[in-house]
Amino acid sequence: RHRWSGWSAAGAPVFETPVGRIEFPCDAAILALGGASWPKLGADGGWVEALTRDGVRVAPLAPSNCGFAAAWSAHLRARHAGAPLKRIALEFDGTRVRGEATLTETGIEGGAVYALSARLRDAIARDGQAILRVDLAPDLSQVELAARLDKPRGSKSFATWLKRALALSPAATALLREEPDVASLTPASLAARIKAVPVRLTATAGIERAISTAGGVAFDALDGAYGLRARAGVFVAGEMLDWEAPTGGYLLQACFATGRAAARGTLAFLAARGR
Numbered sequence: 104r105h106r107w108s109g110w111s112a113a114g115a116p117v118f119e120t121p122v123g124r125i126e127f128p129c130d131a132a133i134l135a136l137g138g139a140s141w142p143k144l145g146a147d148g149g150w151v152e153a154l155t156r157d158g159v160r161v162a163p164l165a166p167s168n169c170g171f172a173a174a175w176s177a178h179l180r181a182r183h184a185g186a187p188l189k190r191i192a193l194e195f196d197g198t199r200v201r202g203e204a205t206l207t208e209t210g211i212e213g214g215a216v217y218a219l220s221a222r223l224r225d226a227i228a229r230d231g232q233a234i235l236r237v238d239l240a241p242d243l244s245q246v247e248l249a250a251r252l253d254k255p256r257g258s259k260s261f262a263t264w265l266k267r268a269l270a271l272s273p274a275a276t277a278l279l280r281e282e283p284d285v286a287s288l289t290p291a292s293l294a295a296r297i298k299a300v301p302v303r304l305t306a307t308a309g310i311e312r313a314i315s316t317a318g319g320v321a322f323d324a325l326d327g328a329y330g331l332r333a334r335a336g337v338f339v340a341g342e343m344l345d346w347e348a349p350t351g352g353y354l355l356q357a358c359f360a361t362g363r364a365a366a367r368g369t370l371a372f373l374a375a376r377g378r
Contacts, residue, residue, distance in 0.1 A: 107136070109153035110334070130378050131336040131369045135362060138316030138342040139164045148316075150343065157333045160321040161345075166313035168350040169220050170212025171227075171235075171304040179277045184208040186274035192241035194299070195219050195233065196226065201241060206274055211235075211302065217314065217350050224307050224317075237300040239275045248294035261286045269297070278302070315354055317347040328368025329361065336372055340365035 105118040105125075115126040137146030148164050155161055175184075188204045193215045202215030216223075219235070226233040240248055248269070256264045261280075265271045271279070279285055279300055288296060310316060320339050324332055331337045340362040348354045 107150070107153070109156065114334075130376070131338070131372055133338045133340060133362075133365050133369055134343060135339075135341045135365075136343055138319065139310050140166065140313040140316045142311050146342070154320065154331075157331075159331060159333050160324045162318040162321055164310065164316045164318040165224060166307045166310045167220055167224070167317040167347040168217040168314035168354070169224070169310075170207060170216060170308040170312065171210045171220075171223060171233075172306040172308065173210040173302055173304055175206075175208075175210075176281060179206065179281060180208050183274045183277045186272070186277075187213075188237070188239075188275055188278065189272070190241065191215065191275075192238040193219060194236040194238065196222050198222065204237075206278065210304065210308065212308065214350075220307075221317065221347060223304060227304060227306060231305070233304045235302045235304055237278065237302055239271060239279065239297050239300060240269055243269075245291075245294045245298050248297055249291045252290035252293055271297075314350045315342060315347065317345075319343045319345040321345050326368075328371060329365040330368050330372065338365040338369050338372075 105120045108117050108119050111117050111126045113126070113128070115128040116132055118125050118127060134150065136150045139146060139148030141147075151161050151164065183206050186206050188206065191204060192199055192201045193204065194200075198219060200215045200218045202213070202218065204211050204213035204215050216235075223233045223235065243251075251268050254268070259267070262273065262276045265276050265279075266273075279297065282296065282301070285293065285296060307313070320331075320343050322345060325339065326332055329338045329340060331339060341358040344361060346357065348357050
């Protein structure tokens, strides 16, 4: 239950503790305090103030590998929140990603969404929204879809017809039907819509729900050994740094690699001072 809050006048790290404020003199320190996406575990970005007081340039922390908000209909929220969208492709700004996603009460999240999260987040910050295109049948061409749909529906409901013709899940059909005119489209137009269902995203999910964060200590605030230029003997590693990577092994590897680099920098700093 110790919380680092900065440095004393003598340059020692200061901690707020259950028994009061204490100083911990040291020859060197490595900061690996995470981003701001796991506040329950302590990674709440509280270190930003302490570093900026020292003149360290810190890019604003922002959600990364995160979900997004979309204004779903009451029907989709009530019937399909939590449902997966499997074997889909997502496209935004010329980048296409195959994978899966999950519909939530407030929007959409999942691996394929996370892969596009940086582009989507930046577009929303710039334009106030981002139109994500969802391909519900990435294994079929638009021509093949139109051929399958160009058959009499008979007495079948729209959802049943799509399920039999294309094996679309109820959640996929609900997403498709967020556009009110979809049931009246011609086979060719419906095929085009299935290949690119527009989803208007208006915000990221809260940073506390993100898998990781972008932003952090700028690299020009560091020397070549991951030490702070503003405070000799203090090194920085992990998500505190201003970078972002896809979730999973890439994210972990970068944290481990910068941790190793900061440790080597610390050892070199101590050795140069006979420690």
